[in-house]
Amino acid sequence: KSLTIGLIPADGIGLEVIPAARKAILAVQSELPAVKFIDLLAGWNTFTRTGTALPFETVQALKECDCALFGSVSSPSRKVAGYSSPIVALRKELDLYANIRPVISVSADSASTPAVDLIVVRENTECLYVKDEKLIRTDTGKEARATRLITERASTRIGKIAFELAKARPRKLLTIIHKSNVLSVTDGLFRESVRAVPTLPGIDGKFDDVTIEEQLVDSAVYRLFREPQIYDVMVAPNLYGDIISDAAAALVGSLGVIPSINAGDNFVMGEPVHGSAPDIAGKGIANPVASIRSAALMLRHLGYTSAADKIDKAVNDTLAPAKVLTADLGGSHSTIQVTDHILGLIQQQ
Ligand code: NAI
Ligand code: MG
Secondary structure (H helix, E strand, O other): OEEEEEEEEEOOOHHHHHHHHHHHHHHOHHHOOEEEEEEOOOOHHHHHHHOOOOOHHHHHHHOOOOEEEEEEOOOOOOOOOOOOOHHHHHHHHOOOOEEEEEEEOOOOOOOOOOOOEEEEEEEOOOEHHHOOEEEEEEOOEEEEEEOOEOOHHHHHHHHHHHHHHHHOOOOOEEEEEEOOOOOOOHHHHHHHHHHOHHHOOOOOOOOOOOEEEEEEHHHHHHHHHHOHHHOOEEEEOHHHHHHHHHHHHHHHOOHHHOOOEEEOOOOEEEOOOOOOOOOOOOOOOOOOHHHHHHHHHHHHHOOOHHHHHHHHHHHHHHHOOOOOOOHHHOOOOOHHHHHHHHHHHHHHO
16 A cells, blocks of 8 residues: 655745655654655746646646645736636646635643634535626616525535544534525525534434534624634635635734645645745745645545644644744744754654
C-alpha cells in the first residue's frame, strides 16, 4: 500500500508554505504507508507561461493521486481573457463537495480572546453558487433573479460528513445553520435532509451520541462573535457556509493558521485558507501553520489519525507555550524556523 500526494504550491507564498507541509508529512512517515509526492503546476504563474491556469496534465495526474495539497493562487483583480481560477475548477472536476474548515484559537491564555475550537462544514456545490442568474427588463426597470438549488442528495452527503466529524470530537455537537423561518422550502429541505442522516439505512445508531442543534444564520453569526465557545461542528449550505467560515476565521487573529480541506467521496485536497499574500511573498516570513494543519486535516480525513495527531500536537506546542511565531502572530521567526521547530517536536514524540 502507498499514499500518493499531489503537491500544487501554485503562486506567491504557496511556494514557501507547501514545502513546509511536505516536510511535516515526511516527519510522520512511520505512521503512513509509503509516501510518494508528485509536483504539479497550476495558478497565475502557470497561466502566464502556458496560457492555462490548470493544465490538463495536472488534472490527469491528480486522478492518479490519493489526495493533494494546494497552496494559493494569485487571481488578477482585472478580468483576464482565458483565465479562470484553478481552485474552483478543481473542486468541480474532482467533485469535492465538502469544504471543511476548523478554526482554533492560537492561545487560550489571553483574557480578551475567547477560546475557539470549532469546525465549519460548508456544502460546496450548490445553493446560489450554481450561478443561474438572469437579468430582464420590465416596465419598471431591470430585474435580476438567481436560482438557489438545494437537493436532498447534496444536503444528505454534506450532513453525513458533518455527523462523522461531530462524532469524532469530544463534545459531539452538531449545529445546523439555516434560515428556514423565511426560506422554508430550500432551507427546509437542507435542514430536514441533515436531520434525517442518523435514521438513514446502514447508519445503525452510529450517530445516536451526536447532539443536534439548529440556529438561524443571522443569530449564528451574532453568537459566533459573542460566545464562539458554544459551537463545535457547524454545517451550512454554500452561501451561509462561505460567510460563516470567513467570519469564524476572524476570531483567531491570523489567516496564517487556518487550514481547510475540500473533500469528496474519492478525493481530498488540503488548502490553507489564505491567499498568495503578494505583500510578503518571497521574504521567507509566511506562516506555514495553515498549510501544515491542512496536511494534518487531509491525513485525518483519510483515516491516518495518529499521523494527524502528531502534527497537530507539534503545531499547537509551537504556537503556545513555545511561542515560536511568524510576524503575523506578533513573532519574529521565519517560515523555516517555525517549520523546523514543529519538525523537532514531532521527532521528540
Ligand atoms: P491573502 O490571504 O493573500 O492576504 C491577506 C493578508 O494576510 C496579507 O497581509 C497577507 O500578508 C496576510 N497573510 C495571508 N497568509 C499569510 C501567512 N500564511 N502568513 C502570514 N501572513 C499571511 O489575501 P489577499 O491579499 O486578499 O489576496 C492576495 C491574492 O491571493 C489575490 O490574488 C487573491 O485573489 C488571492 N487569494 C487566493 C485564495 C486561494 O488561493 N484560495 C484565497 C484568497 C485570496
Ligand atoms: Mg470565502
